[in-house]
Amino acid sequence: xxxxxxxxxxxxxxxxxxxxxxxxxxxxxxxxxxxxxxxxxxxxxxxxxxxxxxxxxxxxxxxxxxxxxxxxxxxxxxxxxxxxxxxxxxxxxxxxxxxxxxxxxxxxxxxxxxxxxxxxxxxxxxxxxxxxxxxxxxxxxxxxxxxxxxxxxxxxxxxxxxxxxxxxxxxxxxxxxxxxxxxxxxxxxxxxxxxxx
Amino acid sequence: xxxxxxxxxxxxxxxxxxxxxxxxxxxxxxxxxxxxxxxxxxxxxxxxxxxxxxxxxxxxxxxxxxxxxxxxxxxxxxxxxxxxxxxxxxxxxxxxxxxxxxxxxxxxxxxxxxxxxxxxxxxxxxxxxxxxxxxxxxxxxxxxxxxxxxxxxxxxxxxxxxxxxxxxxxxxxxxxxxxxxxxxxxxxxxxxxxxxx
Numbered sequence: 001x002x003x004x005x006x007x008x009x010x011x012x013x014x015x016x017x018x019x020x021x022x023x024x025x026x027x028x029x030x031x032x033x034x035x036x037x038x039x040x041x042x043x044x045x046x047x048x049x050x051x052x053x054x055x056x057x058x059x060x061x062x063x064x065x066x067x068x069x070x071x072x073x074x075x076x077x078x079x080x081x082x083x084x085x086x087x088x089x090x091x092x093x094x095x096x097x098x099x100x101x102x103x104x105x106x107x108x109x110x111x112x113x114x115x116x117x118x119x120x121x122x123x124x125x126x127x128x129x130x131x132x133x134x135x136x137x138x139x140x141x142x143x144x145x146x147x148x149x150x151x152x153x154x155x156x157x158x159x160x161x162x163x164x165x166x167x168x169x170x171x172x173x174x175x176x177x178x179x180x181x182x183x184x185x186x187x188x189x190x191x192x193x194x195x196x197x
Numbered sequence: 198x199x200x201x202x203x204x205x206x207x208x209x210x211x212x213x214x215x216x217x218x219x220x221x222x223x224x225x226x227x228x229x230x231x232x233x234x235x236x237x238x239x240x241x242x243x244x245x246x247x248x249x250x251x252x253x254x255x256x257x258x259x260x261x262x263x264x265x266x267x268x269x270x271x272x273x274x275x276x277x278x279x280x281x282x283x284x285x286x287x288x289x290x291x292x293x294x295x296x297x298x299x300x301x302x303x304x305x306x307x308x309x310x311x312x313x314x315x316x317x318x319x320x321x322x323x324x325x326x327x328x329x330x331x332x333x334x335x336x337x338x339x340x341x342x343x344x345x346x347x348x349x350x351x352x353x354x355x356x357x358x359x360x361x362x363x364x365x366x367x368x369x370x371x372x373x374x375x376x377x378x379x380x381x382x383x384x385x386x387x388x389x390x391x392x393x394x
Contacts, residue, residue, distance in 0.1 A: 004261050005245045006288070012242040015235060017227050018220070026377070029285040030214050032246055032259065038212060039247045043240035045206040049229055050236045052202050062229065064201050088226040091203070180223070 006032065055087075058129075060105035060122050062087040070094075070103060077101045079136040083126060083155065085109045085143055088180060093141065096188045101139075104129060109147035110154055116147075118154065126155070130162055141169040143178055203229065252284075255326075257302035257319050259284040267291075267300060274298045276333040280323060280352065282306045282340055285377060290338065293385045298336075301326060306344035307351055313344075315351065323352070327359055334362040340375055341366075 006028055013024035031039050055061070056068035063069065070076060070090070080101025084090055090103050106121040118124075130138065140155060142148035152168055159166050170192070203225055210221035228236050252258070253265035260266065267273060267287070277298025281287055287300050303318040327335065337352060339345035349365055356363050367389070 004266070005242070005249055006259055006284075009242040009246050012239045015231070015239065016224055018223070022378070023215070025285065025288065026215070027213055028246070029283075031243055032250055034212070034247075036247045039243055042209045042212065043243040045202070045209040046228055046236055046240040046243075048202045049206050049225070050231075050233045053229055062203055069201070086226070087203075088222065091222065181219070 055105075055107075059103045060087070060107055060125070061090050061103060075100075079134060080139065081126075081129065081133075081135045081137070082139045082141050084141050085148065085151070089141065092180065092182065092184075092187065096184045098188045098192065099139075101137075106142070106151065109142055110151040111147050121151070123155065123158070127158060130159065130164055135164055137165040137167060139167050139169060144169075145178070252302075252304075256300045257284070257304055257322070258287050258300060272297075276331060277336065278323075278326065278330075278332045278334070279336040279338050281338050282345065282348070286338065289377065289379065289381075289384065293381045295385045295389065296336075298334075303339070303348065306339055307348040308344050318348070320352065320355070324355060327356065327361055332361055334364060336364050336366060338366040342375070 009028045009031065010021070010024045013019050013027050014021060019027070031042075052064045053062050054064070056063045056066075056071055058067055058071040061068040061070060065072075077100045080099075081104055082093065082099055082101055083104045083106060084093070085106050085108060087105050090105065093099055093103075104122070104126050106123065106126070108116055108121050110116055110118065110121065129135065138155075138159060140152040142151045156166050156168075206225045206228065207218070207221045210216050210224050211218060216224070228239070249261045250259050251261070253260045253263075253268055255264055255268040258265040258267060262269075274297045277296075278301055279290065279296055279298055280301045280303060281290070282303050282305060284302050284304075287302065290296055290300075301319070301323050303320065303323070305313055305318050307313055307315065307318065326332065335352075335356060337349040339348045353363050353365075
C-alpha cells in the first residue's frame with residue numbers, strides 16, 4: 001500500500017470523534033469505492049459548512065443567512081422562547097416536532113472552573129430579547145447536568161423582575177446526561193412535562 | 198435549525214457505512230467546531246483519493262503513480278508474491294511488518310453466483326507475472342471464507358505447471374471471517390504459519 005493518499009485520508013478521518021484506525025480504514029476504502037459524485041458530495045458538504053455557517057444574529061442558531069430559518073418563520077409562536085446550550089440541541093428538539101416557539105442558544109453553559117462566566121455566554125442577548133420582544137414563557141432546556149442546572153438557575157434569577165413565565169424542561173431526561181443523546185420520545189415527554197420554576 | 202448546510206452534511210455522512218443519523222449529527226457538529234484547516238484537510242483528502250487514486254499496473258494496489266511504492270521499492274523480496282483480494286488487504290498485511298515481498302491484487306474473489314468468473318479478476322495478470330518474473334513462492338492470502346478458498350484452490354490448480362512453491366496463509370484467522378478485521382498479531386502468525394498446498 002502506497003503510504004500516500006489513502007493513508008492520508010485514513011489519518012484525516014481519525015481526527016473525527018469515535019473514529020479509530022480500523023473504522024477510518026474501512027471508511028477510506030468505502031470512499032475509494034464510491035462514485036466520484038457521492039464522495040465529492042461529502043467533501044463539498046464539509047467545505048460548505050466551514051465556509052457558510054454563521055450564527056443567527058437573533059438566536060445564535062447555525063445559519064447561512066443573517067437571521068435563521070426558525071427566527072424568520074412567521075408561523076412560529078413568538079411568545080415562547082426555548083433556551084438551549086448549543087445549536088445542535090435545536091436540531092434534536094426540532095425533530096421531536098413538539099415545540100413551535102423560538103429558540104435562544106447560549107453557546108455553552110456556566111462553568112466557573114473553566115472560566116465560562118455569564119459574560120462568555122449569550123445571556124445578555126437573551127435578556128434583551130425578553131425585554132423587547134413579547135415573550136410570555138422562557139423554557140430553560142439546558143442540559144440536565146451540573147453546568148446546565150447552574151445555568152438554568154442563574155437565568156431563572158435574572159428573569160425574576162420580568163413578567164414572564166420561566167419553566168424548566170422536565171426530568172424525563174436521565175440526570176447527568178446530555179440532550180444530544182436523548183431519544184425523540186423522551187425529549188417530547190420532557191418538553192410536555194415542563195414545570196414552572 | 199436551518200434545514201440547510203448542516204442537515205445536508207448530516208445526510209452526506211449517513212452515506213458512509215456504520216454511520217447512522219445520531220453519529221452523523223455528532224460528526225457534523227464536531228466538524229462545525231473544528232478549525233477550518235482541520236475540516237478542509239478531511240474534504241481535501243476525500244477529493245484527492247477520488248481524483249488521484251488508480252491501480253498499480255503491476256499489482257493492482259491503489260497508487261497515485263503508474264507503479265506503486267511497493268512494486269517500485271528495490272529492497273522488497275521479488276521472489277515472493279502475496280496474492281490478496283483487495284488493495285485494503287495489502288494495507289493490513291503491511292502494518293504487520295512481517296512480509297517483505299511483493300503483492301498481487303485480484304480485485305475480488307471468485308463467485309460464480311454473482312457472475313464473478315476468473316476473467317473478471319486479475320488472474321491472467323497474475324499468471325503473466327509468474328511466467329516472466331523470477332517468483333519462487335506465491336502466497337495465497339485470499340479471505341478464509343468460501344469465495345476466498347475457492348479462489349485460492351483455482352489459482353493453485355493454474356499454478357501447478359509452474360516451478361513455483363504455492364502456499365496458503367495459515368488458519369490463524371477464524372474461518373468465515375475477513376482479513377480486514379484481523380488483528381496484527383493473528384495476521385502475523387497466519388503469515389508465519391503458511392503451508393504448501
